[in-house]
Amino acid sequence: MSFSAQIKNELTRVRLINDCCKKAELSAxxxxxGSFHILGKGKFAIHTSTENAAVARETVRLLSELFAxxxxxxxxxxxxxKMNNYVVYVPSQPSLNQALNELGILDDKMIINSGIIPRIVRKDCCAVSYLRGAFLGGGSMSDPIKGYHFELNTDNEQLAYDLLSLFKRFELNAKLSFRKKNYVIYIKEGQGIVNLLAIVGAHQTLxxxxxxxxxxxxxxxxNRLVNCDTANLxxxxxxxxxxLEDIAFLDEEVGLSRLxxxxxxxxxxxxxxxxxxLRELGESCEPPLSKSAVYSRIRRIKKLAKKLGK
Known part of the structure; x- marks a missing residue:
């Protein structure tokens, strides 16, 4: 099971009490x-498609609890x-339009709204639920062993910018890019992903x-310490x-005994x-020398070797 699937399975076990929060999650x-079907004047149908059985069950549960x-x-x-795909289809029916209006998908004129209607996320608890639903519907998370990367994908420009504002509302350092005709909201640093998981309620995964x-x-x-020690060595x-080259040169030219x-x-x-x-060299002398004293003598040897033509 992928890391994304683990998170989604945990998020579907979060039980919401207030209908407003349930509507926010289902809306996202x-x-x-979801895909929307316009069947005629004022008639709509909707379906969702997911490879995660828990997400499909959560969609069905919310549809049944809120609107029957x-x-x-x-x-x-x-x-x-080699995977199952779960399609939840809601056909056109008298109560569907009202349900879509309450979810902020249809506005008060029964026109499809591309962004997030403010009343859906007015309260912080509802905004959190909306983020949770967005993760369930279009989110993915890379395996943290390989690297930290969370992203949401949508082809809806207005929805992407509204979602970005929602992330900023909770001080989540999300960014937006455009990739393969999709808008991608992403977080690429570990602490930001930890904060997101805490907000949406994925505590075990956190x-x-x-x-x-x-x-x-x-x-x-x-690894840093080993590399540092290796570099110093x-x-x-x-x-x-x-x-040693300087010393060998001086020994050959004048003899060490004449130094x-x-x-x-x-x-x-x-x-x-x-x-x-240098510190170890200084400690081996009688009396022991400081590191700076040893360095000074080494410099004098180098200078003398250079003076003699090395």
């Missing part, structure tokens, strides 16, 4: 996942994708996601090799501990 579900509309459910088998985030962050931190080794005592000591310590860093 039908807007994102006649409907039928057809299960179609996709042999290419806890699982947080566990994955902790493991992923720890793994990234370990490479830097130390390269610097030590250059110092000043301070330079002679540090040169022999470098030959003795070729992989040591």
């Amino acid at each position: 579900l039908l807007k994102l996942d 509309l006649e409907h039928e459910v057809v299960v179609r088998r996709s042999y290419l994708r 806890l699982n996601l947080e566990d994955l985030r902790i493991v992923k962050d720890m793994r990234n931190e370990v 490479d830097k130390t080794v390269k610097a030590a090799l250059l110092q 000043p005592l301070a330079l002679n000591e540090i040169a022999r310590k470098r030959l003795l501990f070729p992989q040591a860093n």
Whole structure:
């Protein structure tokens, strides 16, 4: 089961008390996942199509609880994708137009409304329900192991901008793009997705996601530290090799015994501990030297080697 399907299954188990919230959720579900059929003057039919059985059951439940509309459910088998497709069809009937008006799909003039009618999401609880229904109808979430990415797809421009405003209302950092004739609302950062899941009520999925985030962050931190240590080690080794070249050159040109005592000591310590860093070199001297003192002597050796023609 995909990560998106897990979230949708959990969201369909959220039980709403108020009819206004149920209408908001159903309105979004039908807007994102529904197709409207104009059968004649003032006559409409509607159907939804989903691969998630829980979403189909939620659609049927809300239709029955709120409006007692006649409907039928057809299960179609996709042999290419080896998945079932659940179609909920609501035929034209006397009470359908009034139901669509209450859902904000038809306005008061019984004309199809492309966006979100403000009265549907006036209260915060209803706005949350609308986001939940939008997720059920047109949302998807990538596997967080691979990366953080949530998106909603719709071919309705006005609905896309209204949904974006709804995300902003709850301070969710969503963005809008246009892709393959569809408007895509997306969130690509982990904290934003966590906040979204908390708002719509996917609490179990949220806890699982947080566990994955902790493991992923720890793994990234370990990799960062290892890479940092590796880079520092490479830097130390390269610097030590250059110092050994300078020391070998001076030994051949003038002999280490003819160097000043301070330079002679540090040169022999470098030959003795070729992989040591400056702090370790300083600790090996008698008396111990600070890191800056060792660095100063190394610079003098380099300068002397350059002066002699290296």
